[in-house]
Amino acid sequence: MDDLYREIIIERYKTPHYRGHLDPHDIFFEDDNPVCGDHIEITVRTDEDDRVTEAAFDGHGCAISQASADLLIESIHGKTLDEVKALTKDDVLELLGIELGPVRLKCALLSLKVLKAGAYGLGADEVSDELVE
Amino acid sequence: MDDLYREIIIERYKTPHYRGHLDPHDIFFEDDNPVCGDHIEITVRTDEDDRVTEAAFDGHGCAISQASADLLIESIHGKTLDEVKALTKDDVLELLGIELGPVRLKCALLSLKVLKAGAYGLGADEVSDELVE
Amino acid sequence: MAVPEKTLFDVERVRADFPILKREIRPGVPLTYLDSTATAQKPRQVIDVMDTFYRRSNANIHRGVHTLAEEATAMYEKGREQVASFINAQSARQVVFTRNTTESINLVAYTWARANLKSGDMIVLTEMEHHSNLIPWQLLAQARGLRLEFVPVTDDYLFDMDAYRELLALEPKLIAFTHMSNVLGTITPAAEIIRLAHEAGALTLLDGAQSVPHLPVDVQSLDVDFLAFSAHKMVGPSGVGVLYGKLPLLEAMPPFLGGGDMIKTVHLRTFSTNEVPYKFEAGTPAIAEAIGFGVAAEYLANIGMDAIAAYEHEMTEYALERLAEIPGVTVFGPSAEHKGGVASFVMDGVHPHDVAQILDHDGIAVRAGHHCAQPLHEKYGITATTRASFYIYNTRADVDKLVEGIYKVKEIFG
Amino acid sequence: MAVPEKTLFDVERVRADFPILKREIRPGVPLTYLDSTATAQKPRQVIDVMDTFYRRSNANIHRGVHTLAEEATAMYEKGREQVASFINAQSARQVVFTRNTTESINLVAYTWARANLKSGDMIVLTEMEHHSNLIPWQLLAQARGLRLEFVPVTDDYLFDMDAYRELLALEPKLIAFTHMSNVLGTITPAAEIIRLAHEAGALTLLDGAQSVPHLPVDVQSLDVDFLAFSAHKMVGPSGVGVLYGKLPLLEAMPPFLGGGDMIKTVHLRTFSTNEVPYKFEAGTPAIAEAIGFGVAAEYLANIGMDAIAAYEHEMTEYALERLAEIPGVTVFGPSAEHKGGVASFVMDGVHPHDVAQILDHDGIAVRAGHHCAQPLHEKYGITATTRASFYIYNTRADVDKLVEGIYKVKEIFG
Numbered sequence A, B: 001m002d003d004l005y006r007e008i009i010i011e012r013y014k015t016p017h018y019r020g021h022l023d024p025h026d027i028f029f030e031d032d033n034p035v036c037g038d039h040i041e042i043t044v045r046t047d048e049d050d051r052v053t054e055a056a057f058d059g060h061g062c063a064i065s066q067a068s069a070d071l072l073i074e075s076i077h078g079k080t081l082d083e084v085k086a087l088t089k090d091d092v093l094e095l096l097g098i099e100l101g102p103v104r105l106k107c108a109l110l111s112l113k114v115l116k117a118g119a120y121g122l123g124a125d126e127v128s129d130e131l132v133e
Numbered sequence C, D: 001m002a003v004p005e006k007t008l009f010d011v012e013r014v015r016a017d018f019p020i021l022k023r024e025i026r027p028g029v030p031l032t033y034l035d036s037t038a039t040a041q042k043p044r045q046v047i048d049v050m051d052t053f054y055r056r057s058n059a060n061i062h063r064g065v066h067t068l069a070e071e072a073t074a075m076y077e078k079g080r081e082q083v084a085s086f087i088n089a090q091s092a093r094q095v096v097f098t099r100n101t102t103e104s105i106n107l108v109a110y111t112w113a114r115a116n117l118k119s120g121d122m123i124v125l126t127e128m129e130h131h132s133n134l135i136p137w138q139l140l141a142q143a144r145g146l147r148l149e150f151v152p153v154t155d156d157y158l159f160d161m162d163a164y165r166e167l168l169a170l171e172p173k174l175i176a177f178t179h180m181s182n183v184l185g186t187i188t189p190a191a192e193i194i195r196l197a198h199e200a201g202a203l204t205l206l207d208g209a210q211s212v213p214h215l216p217v218d219v220q221s222l223d224v225d226f227l228a229f230s231a232h233k234m235v236g237p238s239g240v241g242v243l244y245g246k247l248p249l250l251e252a253m254p255p256f257l258g259g260g261d262m263i264k265t266v267h268l269r270t271f272s273t274n275e276v277p278y279k280f281e282a283g284t285p286a287i288a289e290a291i292g293f294g295v296a297a298e299y300l301a302n303i304g305m306d307a308i309a310a311y312e313h314e315m316t317e318y319a320l321e322r323l324a325e326i327p328g329v330t331v332f333g334p335s336a337e338h339k340g341g342v343a344s345f346v347m348d349g350v351h352p353h354d355v356a357q358i359l360d361h362d363g364i365a366v367r368a369g370h371h372c373a374q375p376l377h378e379k380y381g382i383t384a385t386t387r388a389s390f391y392i393y394n395t396r397a398d399v400d401k402l403v404e405g406i407y408k409v410k411e412i413f414g
């Protein structure tokens, strides 16, 4: 079972480290996965060098979507927005450390999609799966 | 090849014995097979006992449809209209003496359909394949 | 444990007909298929007849004089006869081949409904419809200014008869309803619903996607006006479904798709339509699929739909019993007596997707999501459920595996 | 006789892939299949992938978390990719799976056309359209008061460019035309027709039912707006076809059929649509068939569409040459350089049905009738022709057999 749901996924799902909503914030974005109703919102604060000083996520959904959001948020602290924009699917999968089929991949990548849409300053209509390919 | 196109079919197709249009007539009916454009019209004269005294067909189409019309018309001379109404698919197939797949069957039975529709005095809209089943 | 299965039919013999049941999901992990409500598995008889068709008789149908065309036409029309007799249609002409249940319902919405309904007219649906029996009517309602009303699901997860009678008083033109909910498993009292509709002057469309595969469905005794169902849910192939209709209705309906085969004569600017059912089958149909569909219907008929329904009923009772034991598991749906072989549930603290994925690790195939019934999930304030569903090739051992798997999920999520 | 076939591809190896070619029509009488324009035969690669799908991976697609559902989804989407790459679509999202060419064309008529055309608007077709590219527009013209105009076929059996230019001056909104006539074999200059249409501000829909199986068709170099074709005519299964469209068009089009999979969110009275292409794929699609379609496209691509077109061209030249020898036989259609592998003919004094049936006796499968192009037959004052058509598995020996058979017909009808 380890290859499927590593300890860290269950742990971060049950007790996330970065759940919350930052107010004020420099970046806010939210979206959901209509297939399963997963929802993720992300708030980010940056310094004058566009470097992430603080970030948080909120939402609900499956363990994969919530744990990957928590791990992703953790990983971007101290990164510049350009570095955030350069994040890929593989970065998230590395954080999770498991293999996923196409449907669960969407769960895993929802937070990255939301984060990158926020970093790029996209409108709600401009989000697409291409952001995380 | 004999089992397919017996001599008599080719012969009657090429030189039909009962091609023509009777005027005056007691019964007239016409219909076609939209699939291949076969067309058959039939004219019949009857006596006071509703017995066929004279009959003819006209039209165009494949050898099967034209030969079966000619043979069918030949066979009804002297029959009562009730006997004509009682004719079936098998009677026509016996006249032709060959086996036919479903598509060609429609060619073979077009004249019977037209004849029975005429004998029953049906309207153009009332003809159906059930007449020849 | 008593094994009453043999008395109904030989499940092991049935299982032996389904090649996929020998599949291992991973080495050493056999498949436990509990997703037949999404699509059923196929017996070798169905797979083989299509295979043989392509290897021996493949041709386009109708109008062909050559041997293959005649064989193919005869096989295709035999498929229609087999399906017609399966639902006890008076005539095979009442069976229109479509792609699936969804297309069948849309066909009625695009033809009968557009020709007969006008602004302000009312259509009655239920709260538990599959999107396939909801969106076509929403589209039509928008286009034509129709009114949609919904029979509620009672607290017991049943069709609300009282509310229905009240809606009938408003003189709806059509009642389009599911015969069995693909989420709750609720079996609706179709015969009575139809009788009352007719008394109120309404026509009826029955979504039989879940009932035709699992229950005896007799269109004549139901007196239903339209019935829609899919081959793929009844051990037949993908790509083919049926719209059954009463003959005078089908005959009066305008055509839907235009093209080859649905015509009688064609000129550049006008055409006349072919007879029913061809009027509604434009273009080259799903030939191999219709042939497979016929064999699928015959396969089920040979087992016997009464036996199938009874067998599934026993399994459902057993499954509900076992699931009720598990703390933190809530099953949505009525008691077994009103229910087909479907168990949709939620687990405290675990998302349905996680449940499904962990079960899959042990080869147990269940579905997680809204099952194309979002409004019903909305009603219960949830976005998704995990759904296990049963068919002729499932056994109590499969239920036991499911339960074991759920305990494992609980362990992991501790 | 020179045998140039080897230089293009190994026909015997191709033939070995098609199990039906080993079929005897009657004991001792092998099949000579000359009816590929109606439907093509299937290679074992296509038959087998569907068979294996049902035996190993069958599941409903999308949204499924379990292994089979993921395999099935991946295979289905791979089918889409394979077909997209076959026509050189920029993105697989531009490939909408339908039942057949006919449904693809109707889809455009029901969505794009209904949303964009208004009374008095004009659609241009040609005189040689298949009913599938005629009736949908007749239906629409009736419903919306549109004007239909027809590009004539010239005395040489070609698309009349001059007449077309004149029609373009009337500012039509859509040019819907065949890329290859299934009766005459005429190949239309699609790229130029499309270019001129765009210059005149019209959109284009190409009926590729006959061209996509037989010629290299590149949607990007053609710059076509919509393209419709069927799997079954290109060595794929029955029950699946494609509508290709330019992305902005597909995205702006309203949905066609409502139901599962074509939605994003659903409430009882409203819904939002899913993204392209799913927006147009309501309900459970033809899953096994789409998988088979992908393999069929790959099979043809591996041989090479240029080689296929060249091979068929040679065979057509040979067939026209041989048929021209026979007194009393008249072939309809242009010279080989403008023609696909189709020879439709009439024989003095013998009805096409009789020709076809006598040929069938020797195992030669040809089609007789109006080939779903009644107006074209009307133009020539005939109701039917006999049609022989050629594909990758046919040889010159097949043509020789045909010619021999025709002499036999002449003998019988003496």
Ligand SMILES: Cc1ncc(COP(=O)(O)O)c(C=O)c1O
Residues within 6 Å of the ligand: C260, C282, C283, C284, C285, D037, D038, D100, D101, D102, D103, D130, D132, D133, D178, D180, D181, D182, D207, D209, D210, D230, D241, D372
């Ligand atoms: C030119 C042309 N268009 C359209 C069609 C219709 O194809 P389908 O029957 O697969 O919808 C055909 C098939 O005969 C054809 O030849």
Ligand SMILES: Cc1ncc(COP(=O)(O)O)c(C=O)c1O
Residues within 6 Å of the ligand: C037, C038, C100, C101, C102, C103, C130, C132, C133, C178, C180, C181, C182, C207, C209, C210, C230, C241, C372, D260, D282, D283, D284, D285
């Ligand atoms: C109750 C019900 N109706 C309709 C459908 C749609 O069937 P299809 O996808 O075959 O069109 C389904 C399938 O999930 C169903 O369960």
